Amino acid sequence: MELIQLGWNKTLEKSFKMYRTQGCEPARVFSEKKKTYSLYTADGEIDAAARGIMWHKNTDKHDRPAVGDWVALETGKEEGNKIIRAILPRKGVFSRKSTGSRKRLKTAAAEEQVIAANVDVALIVIGMDRDFNLRRIERYLALVQGSGASPVIILNKTDLCPDLGSRLKEVTAVVNDVPVIPMMARDNKQAETVYQFIGPGTTIAMLGSSGVGKSTIINQLLGYGRQEVKEISDRMGKGQHTTSRRELIILPGGGLIMDNPGMREVQPWTDEDTLTASFPDIEALAMKCQFTNCQHETEPHCAVKLAVETDALDRDRLENYRRMRGETQNLTQQRKESSWKK
Ligand SMILES: Nc1nc2c(ncn2[C@@H]2O[C@H](COP(=O)(O)OP(=O)(O)O)[C@@H](O)[C@H]2O)c(=O)[nH]1
Numbered sequence: 001m002e003l004i005q006l007g008w009n010k011t012l013e014k015s016f017k018m019y020r021t022q023g024c025e026p027a028r029v030f031s032e033k034k035k036t037y038s039l040y041t042a043d044g045e046i047d048a049a050a051r052g053i054m055w056h057k058n059t060d061k062h063d064r065p066a067v068g069d070w071v072a073l074e075t076g077k078e079e080g081n082k083i084i085r086a087i088l089p090r091k092g093v094f095s096r097k098s099t100g101s102r103k104r105l106k107t108a109a110a111e112e113q114v115i116a117a118n119v120d121v122a123l124i125v126i127g128m129d130r131d132f133n134l135r136r137i138e139r140y141l142a143l144v145q146g147s148g149a150s151p152v153i154i155l156n157k158t159d160l161c162p163d164l165g166s167r168l169k170e171v172t173a174v175v176n177d178v179p180v181i182p183m184m185a186r187d188n189k190q191a192e193t194v195y196q197f198i199g200p201g202t203t204i205a206m207l208g209s210s211g212v213g214k215s216t217i218i219n220q221l222l223g224y225g226r227q228e229v230k231e232i233s234d235r236m237g238k239g240q241h242t243t244s245r246r247e248l249i250i251l252p253g254g255g256l257i258m259d260n261p262g263m264r265e266v267q268p269w270t271d272e273d274t275l276t277a278s279f280p281d282i283e284a285l286a287m288k289c290q291f292t293n294c295q296h297e298t299e300p301h302c303a304v305k306l307a308v309e310t311d312a313l314d315r316d317r318l319e320n321y322r323r324m325r326g327e328t329q330n331l332t333q334q335r336k337e338s339s340w341k342k
């Protein structure tokens, strides 16, 4: 397989140059086992271990290979003993707060664990049944903001939505320029409409709650039933949680796709500025607040609160923003504590 079809590009080639002179070859991590990784190379699939230093207890989890990473692979060693020498610079990452060991948890220090690297397009799948929730859409958009990926929203199970027209209006009102695709993935071949966002070498990650149809969409794109689809009754709404292995699957029409990278809680691992950037309407209003650091709580002459009072800004949207900002501020504090301990 051509490296370009795996997402290789000029920027990567540049940063790989020095490794090439050292006899390394480029490879892309497509799944992660305990301490080994499965990689795509120009010559096919291969398993490799990471250099010992990457597992040292003082090595930040952030510096370990993750699914989606491009790495420099040491070649020339005897067969079956390939080693990952280095991770090439990432375009962006999806990460979560590491659960860490129990001992570590007690210290409440937050550590960033990369769960997917170099994602180009994040398909946020929302069920138009009971899953439908505007606030959740905002949370996913905040999560994607700063990840280096462009978001696309899929409103799936349109067959279970009696009022699609007005739902669509509600969604487009909160998502700005993010593309929104309504679809009925199960019964039609509508999943193929997402191909407009996928080119050769595009890396896609599917995000969304359990039971919204992520695996169904992937199977449609693949043309066969690779991902396990949970049978759930439409009446009950939610399905059981089946854990799928996190891996990058090559699509027949080009591109690579990852089922839910496993963000259990929809918690943006981000900073306040990145969060605010995913609420551009609030950001614009905040420029008109009297205080530059206005928190839009009790300050006088707050343009954001005024907008809520005059119905120019949705109260629930502001509430959701505030809640996420609170979480982000906590996280920033925990990160500080974590770096003091080092
Ligand atoms: N009614 C309806 N059900 C769907 C649609 N797409 C998927 N489903 C069903 O939703 C359930 C969960 O789908 P699945 O792909 O496993 O969801 P995942 O947890 O997000 O991977 C399955 O029973 C699917 O058949 C759709 O467009 N309409």
Ligand SMILES: [Mg+2]
Residues within 6 Å of the ligand: 214, 215, 216, 227, 228, 229, 244, 259
């Ligand atoms: Mg699934």
Ligand SMILES: [Zn+2]
Residues within 6 Å of the ligand: 286, 289, 290, 294, 295, 296, 297, 299, 301, 302, 303, 304, 305
């Ligand atoms: Zn304000």
